[in-house]
Amino acid sequence: MWTLPSSDIVLHWLSLIALTAQAMTAALAAGRRSMDWAGVAMLGCITALGGGTIRDVLLGHYPLAWVQNPWLLALTAVAAFLTILIAQAVHRLNTAFLVLDAIGLVIFTMIGCDVAWQMNASLPIVIVAGMITGCAGGVLRDILCNDVPLLFRSELYASVSVVTGLFYSVSFGLKVNQELWTVLTFLLGLSFRLLAIRYRWEMPKFVFDENKR
Amino acid sequence: MWTLPSSDIVLHWLSLIALTAQAMTAALAAGRRSMDWAGVAMLGCITALGGGTIRDVLLGHYPLAWVQNPWLLALTAVAAFLTILIAQAVHRLNTAFLVLDAIGLVIFTMIGCDVAWQMNASLPIVIVAGMITGCAGGVLRDILCNDVPLLFRSELYASVSVVTGLFYSVSFGLKVNQELWTVLTFLLGLSFRLLAIRYRWEMPKFVFDENKR
Amino acid sequence: MWTLPSSDIVLHWLSLIALTAQAMTAALAAGRRSMDWAGVAMLGCITALGGGTIRDVLLGHYPLAWVQNPWLLALTAVAAFLTILIAQAVHRLNTAFLVLDAIGLVIFTMIGCDVAWQMNASLPIVIVAGMITGCAGGVLRDILCNDVPLLFRSELYASVSVVTGLFYSVSFGLKVNQELWTVLTFLLGLSFRLLAIRYRWEMPKFVFDENKR
Numbered sequence: 001m002w003t004l005p006s007s008d009i010v011l012h013w014l015s016l017i018a019l020t021a022q023a024m025t026a027a028l029a030a031g032r033r034s035m036d037w038a039g040v041a042m043l044g045c046i047t048a049l050g051g052g053t054i055r056d057v058l059l060g061h062y063p064l065a066w067v068q069n070p071w072l073l074a075l076t077a078v079a080a081f082l083t084i085l086i087a088q089a090v091h092r093l094n095t096a097f098l099v100l101d102a103i104g105l106v107i108f109t110m111i112g113c114d115v116a117w118q119m120n121a122s123l124p125i126v127i128v129a130g131m132i133t134g135c136a137g138g139v140l141r142d143i144l145c146n147d148v149p150l151l152f153r154s155e156l157y158a159s160v161s162v163v164t165g166l167f168y169s170v171s172f173g174l175k176v177n178q179e180l181w182t183v184l185t186f187l188l189g190l191s192f193r194l195l196a197i198r199y200r201w202e203m204p205k206f207v208f209d210e211n212k213r
Numbered sequence: 214m215w216t217l218p219s220s221d222i223v224l225h226w227l228s229l230i231a232l233t234a235q236a237m238t239a240a241l242a243a244g245r246r247s248m249d250w251a252g253v254a255m256l257g258c259i260t261a262l263g264g265g266t267i268r269d270v271l272l273g274h275y276p277l278a279w280v281q282n283p284w285l286l287a288l289t290a291v292a293a294f295l296t297i298l299i300a301q302a303v304h305r306l307n308t309a310f311l312v313l314d315a316i317g318l319v320i321f322t323m324i325g326c327d328v329a330w331q332m333n334a335s336l337p338i339v340i341v342a343g344m345i346t347g348c349a350g351g352v353l354r355d356i357l358c359n360d361v362p363l364l365f366r367s368e369l370y371a372s373v374s375v376v377t378g379l380f381y382s383v384s385f386g387l388k389v390n391q392e393l394w395t396v397l398t399f400l401l402g403l404s405f406r407l408l409a410i411r412y413r414w415e416m417p418k419f420v421f422d423e424n425k426r
Numbered sequence: 427m428w429t430l431p432s433s434d435i436v437l438h439w440l441s442l443i444a445l446t447a448q449a450m451t452a453a454l455a456a457g458r459r460s461m462d463w464a465g466v467a468m469l470g471c472i473t474a475l476g477g478g479t480i481r482d483v484l485l486g487h488y489p490l491a492w493v494q495n496p497w498l499l500a501l502t503a504v505a506a507f508l509t510i511l512i513a514q515a516v517h518r519l520n521t522a523f524l525v526l527d528a529i530g531l532v533i534f535t536m537i538g539c540d541v542a543w544q545m546n547a548s549l550p551i552v553i554v555a556g557m558i559t560g561c562a563g564g565v566l567r568d569i570l571c572n573d574v575p576l577l578f579r580s581e582l583y584a585s586v587s588v589v590t591g592l593f594y595s596v597s598f599g600l601k602v603n604q605e606l607w608t609v610l611t612f613l614l615g616l617s618f619r620l621l622a623i624r625y626r627w628e629m630p631k632f633v634f635d636e637n638k639r
Binding site: 270271272273334335337338341352356359360361362364365366367369371372415416417418419420421422423 | 453454456457458459460461462463464465466468469479483486488489490493496499500510513517569570571572
């Protein structure tokens with residue numbers, strides 16, 4: 001007999017890889033601001049774990065994941081720290097990290113939806129919880145680096161999260177094969193994000209200048 | 214017979230109008246930073262609903278208003294989005310929006326005081342809760358737009374909120390006509406803010422430059 | 427007979443002095459950004475009380491300290507406000523304030539560890555709670571002043587907090603004289619921080635510039 005790994009275990013490992021990847025790209029952002037080693041490690045933790053933290057604080061969902069599993073702090077801090085040694089390699093592997101970040105966006109979105117759903121939140125809140133989990137870490141990173149959040153002006157990111165969350169939550173309450181649906185959602189969300197990067201799909205921008213009419 | 218609408222219903226509608234107005238002015242701020250459509254909608258939601266959210270998180274008052282009534286997210290996101298189409302008109306109606314924003318400041322302050330009072334908070338916390346509800350959304354907007362919060366340096370705004378909250382809470386525990394008192398507070402706070410805008414009443418500024426003595 | 431004041435009472439008074447000192451240095455930061463008097467008072471409160479607030483929100487530890495003791499808000503707001511009158515003196519007393527700030531860092535760290543320990547948090551979370559209590563207020567100050575947080579790039583600060591927390595928590599669960607240990611931790615943490623300032627001990631910086639190799 002031959003058994004596939006349950007999608008849950010795969011998701012768990014993918015989410016750890018994605019946490020690591022987000023901590024590492026946050027470390028590069030820290031390096032652009034000449035932060036010191038402690039700052040790099042902290043920015044890595046905050047970026048990778050911040051989305052889930054904000055979701056849990058807003059939903060009143062205690063204890064937080066990293067309070068229950070403090071090794072998540074160690075994982076992300078060490079990942080950020082190691083990035084200092086291999087910064088040029090990480091930078092050259094830009095494409096690989098974009099893929100890992102996309103995996104994180106999709107998986108964190110699904111995890112966020114699951115958490116809100118288990119708290120009996122309504123469908124819109126399930127989707128918002130997914131979006132916050134997937135996107136808010138990057139917003140914290142940009143605020144701490146004193147930038148206008150990229151989320152608000154770059155390629156489709158929040159939109160990918162919303163579409164992923166919508167598609168994923170449609171199955172809640174339906175009698176579908178949950179494992180199959182998870183895989184489908186993952187593939188859909190990931191393809192959407194990678195296509196958005198590849199073809200530079202962007203939302204139209206709203207440029208307002210009060211001096212012109 | 215002819216009945217006045219109860220002040221509660223009027224307050225409810227005024228607060229929805231104020232939420233809309235705050236989302237629309239946040240959209241203009243987003244446009245000044247060339248955010249994309251999704252960013253505009255998100256900044257609208259965060260600005261309009263952020264004050265109440267911070268108050269509830271600080272007081273441990275769950276669930277949050279927009280978690281219970283997700284249509285508030287839709288209202289503010291749509292209001293911000295529509296602003297893209299009518300930006301010049303919104304900008305020209307600057308005065309009207311200042312009035313609507315002032316209405317929001319006063320009403321959100323009263324709502325914040327009510328919430329804290331119902332949680333049996335002490336008088337100073339009731340007033341602080343009012344101030345956070347009225348003012349913190351704009352601080353979030355300015356942080357996300359990478360500005361030093363206007364709240365900390367422009368015309369009387371937080372002070373209007375404090376005066377409104379003080380006047381409003383004086384009646385708590387007294388046997389006054391609550392409805393009349395609400396109307397009085399509303400008129401007092403609104404006049405104060407509008408006079409402050411009209412006559413450019415400002416707090417003195419504290420300008421510190423370490424190089425001069 | 428002659429009795430030493432219990433270390434708890436001494437800690438309590440030192441923590442009030444440290445709150446005051448942090449509010450006063452925050453006021454100078456507000457003055458550098460030309461904030462108005464209300465902004466100065468608010469920035470003082472947020473800086474001095476923000477670290478404990480973030481810790482409590484993340485741990486779900488309600489009610490917050492300043493909600494229970496609103497006079498803490500008055501203390502820090504008044505301290506910040508008075509700084510406006512004596513800004514040049516405060517600036518000249520720079521060294522004294524660095525010492526007071528160091529006292530605050532160490533004491534707030536110990537208080538944070540205590541709170542988390544009483545909530546039965548694991549050792550890593552005890553130390554993180556100490557670090558957040560000691561450091562996060564300054565991060566909020568820098569975000570509101572639109573700076574990249576000093577914490578992430580200046581002399582040893584977070585590291586002092588971590589070392590203090592580690593040393594302090596080692597005693598938890600051990601049968602040591604708790605009072606003696608508190609004094610020892612205090613002296614260790616304070617000396618570490620003051621030496622770091624005096625000899626400009628810094629973490630190595632991670633400077634990443636994608637255009638160079």
